[in-house]
Amino acid sequence: MISNRMKNLHPYVPGEQPKDRQYIKLNANENPYAPSEKVQQALLDFIKNNPMKLALYPDPDSLELHASIADMLNKTGGVLCNAHIDGESVEADEKDRIPFTVTPDMIYSGNGSDEVLSFVFYAFFDSDKRLVLPEFTYSFYPVYAGFYNIDTDIVPMKKDWSLDTEELLSRAEKNKSGLIFANPNAPSGIGLSRAQVREMLKKASPDRIFVVDEAYCDFGGESCIPLLAEFKNLLIVRTFSKSLCGAGMRLGYVVASPEIVNYITTVKNSLNHFPIDALAQVAGNAACKNPAYYCQCAKKVVEERESFQSFLKEKGWDFVSSKTNFVLARHPSVKGEDVYKKIKAEGILVRHFNTKGIEDYVRITIGTKEQMDALKAAIEKI
Numbered sequence: 599m600i601s602n603r604m605k606n607l608h609p610y611v612p613g614e615q616p617k618d619r620q621y622i623k624l625n626a627n628e629n630p631y632a633p634s635e636k637v638q639q640a641l642l643d644f645i646k647n648n649p650m651k652l653a654l655y656p657d658p659d660s661l662e663l664h665a666s667i668a669d670m671l672n673k674t675g676g677v678l679c680n681a682h683i684d685g686e687s688v689e690a691d692e693k694d695r696i697p698f699t700v701t702p703d704m705i706y707s708g709n710g711s712d713e714v715l716s717f718v719f720y721a722f723f724d725s726d727k728r729l730v731l732p733e734f735t736y737s738f739y740p741v742y743a744g745f746y747n748i749d750t751d752i753v754p755m756k757k758d759w760s761l762d763t764e765e766l767l768s769r770a771e772k773n774k775s776g777l778i779f780a781n782p783n784a785p786s787g788i789g790l791s792r793a794q795v796r797e798m799l800k801k802a803s804p805d806r807i808f809v810v811d812e813a814y815c816d817f818g819g820e821s822c823i824p825l826l827a828e829f830k831n832l833l834i835v836r837t838f839s840k841s842l843c844g845a846g847m848r849l850g851y852v853v854a855s856p857e858i859v860n861y862i863t864t865v866k867n868s869l870n871h872f873p874i875d876a877l878a879q880v881a882g883n884a885a886c887k888n889p890a891y892y893c894q895c896a897k898k899v900v901e902e903r904e905s906f907q908s909f910l911k912e913k914g915w916d917f918v919s920s921k922t923n924f925v926l927a928r929h930p931s932v933k934g935e936d937v938y939k940k941i942k943a944e945g946i947l948v949r950h951f952n953t954k955g956i957e958d959y960v961r962i963t964i965g966t967k968e969q970m971d972a973l974k975a976a977i978e979k980i
């Protein structure tokens with residue numbers, strides 16, 4: 599009954615979303631803070647003042663949202679935790695400043711960056727070329743490769759968990775395929791500098807797409823947005839789900855040349871003309887107009903991350919020093935799965951992957967101070 603295509607589907611397994619018990623959720627890299635009050639108010643106002651708009655189709659091109667996203671990037675440089683806050687306004691730290699203006703026609707938005715990534719795969723990765731992927735990166739990439747019938751060519755990580763950039767490049771050249779990785783990467787939490795990505799781009803073929811997924815960049819990475827001035831094949835994916843406290847809103851976006859944006863729009867218009875509903879457009883728009891709030895949230899997460907890493911060090915745990923809102927860590931003698939179970943027994947969920955090479959570790963999302971204090975207490979018991 600099923601198509602041959604179906605046999606290639608190996609669906610992504612997300613972090614648990616338990617309904618039975620109130621756990622402290624540190625397993626899906628969600629933000630522990632609610633969206634800003636301005637977002638909440640904008641949604642209430644919209645429903646109260648424009649109920650008819652829910653009966654009509656939304657703007658298929660989310661033009662207002664794209665203008666607000668571009669504006670937020672210009673103000674923050676795409677690294678919220680480093681931006682300087684002055685009342686309601688924010689200014690990018692000098693090292694993050696974008697040396698040109700991001701314009702709305704450089705933005706494409708979709709129903710979560712997962713959907714955006716799916717369209718990117720469709721538009722830019724051919725099924726007759728093996729796609730080069732790092733051994734450990736966002737685990738949705740191999741899922742999409744399966745979905746689109748693309749074989750993968752997996753490059754092992756370096757010993758320190760960083761990407762083997764030389765090997766990625768040489769295999770992409772050999773396979774004549776594009777590249778995709780997360781920066782900072784998951785689940786390692788470490789990233790390449792902008793200078794390192796620039797070196798890669800200089801060596802990569804300008805005729806093939808080069809995708810950098812910046813889902814976690816706002817927590818201390820170096821954004822590659824400034825490199826768009828130099829490289830027309832660069833495509834950056836970002837999301838509202840982590841640093842913009844909006845995983846439930848399902849909003850993700852691309853920053854790239856207008857030409858690349860047009861290709862992805864063509865995919866969208868061939869599949870789902872209206873991927874972002876009217877409420878998500880209103881919420882996303884309001885969020886981008888209140889960057890100061892999200893800068894504060896990102897700064898708090900970074901502060902908790904640093905404190906948590908000091909704690910792990912004190913306790914003799916092994917961890918990868920993170921630039922994101924999660925930490926990959928292992929107990930010196932207790933197995934990863936047992937660490938996960940012991941922490942769960944204390945009412946806290948972290949993520950354990952039953953994958954060779956990473957099974958000793960757990961990935962812990964950084965929560966509020968209260969949540970992290972509870973986690974530290976649970977860890978003390980192990």
Ligand SMILES: *Cc1c(COP(=O)(O)O)cnc(C)c1O
Binds near residue numbers: 709710713736838
């Ligand atoms: C969380 C995550 C995404 C998915 O984000 P959504 O916008 O919620 O679909 C994409 N890429 C990476 C690397 C992520 O960690």
